[in-house]
Amino acid sequence: MRPRRLALPSRDSGSAVAEFVMVASLVLLLGMSVFQLGLVLHVRNTLITCAAEGARTGARADAGVADAVGRARSMIADSLSPVYAEQVSARHTVTPAGVRVLEVTVVAPIPVIGLIGPSGSMTLSGRSFEERQVSVP
Numbered sequence: 001m002r003p004r005r006l007a008l009p010s011r012d013s014g015s016a017v018a019e020f021v022m023v024a025s026l027v028l029l030l031g032m033s034v035f036q037l038g039l040v041l042h043v044r045n046t047l048i049t050c051a052a053e054g055a056r057t058g059a060r061a062d063a064g065v066a067d068a069v070g071r072a073r074s075m076i077a078d079s080l081s082p083v084y085a086e087q088v089s090a091r092h093t094v095t096p097a098g099v100r101v102l103e104v105t106v107v108a109p110i111p112v113i114g115l116i117g118p119s120g121s122m123t124l125s126g127r128s129f130e131e132r133q134v135s136v137p
Helices: 015-058 065-079
Strands: 087-094 100-109 121-129
Touching (some): 015 087, 015 100, 015 121, 065 100
Antiparallel strands (some): 100 121
8 A cells, every 4th residue: 555645735825816916906907097087088078068168158149258257167066066167268269260269268177086197287178159250340
């Protein structure tokens, strides 16, 4: 009868836990990055829409720059947060073709999740043709 050999511990024992931790941390980082990108794009698109709506409001014949800024600020505060509506401005411009345009500009912080996201601010604008295109002499 042969004596039984005791099974020696494998060199790979316990490596499953280490591999799980490494892979899980990478998957979590990737997921948070995708979520961060989605949040930034959502805020950007919402701010552009609010700025364009403010420009349309201010471009009416019976409205002005203050109406445009007020409409953009109220829409931003209602849809996102009043923090994003702090720096809203509007101005009249004329294109090279001679078309009068009202431009609403919003400067807002980039939303950050935790410490992994970008920092800084983004400048967005919305434009609309003014109803009063022809100036009467």
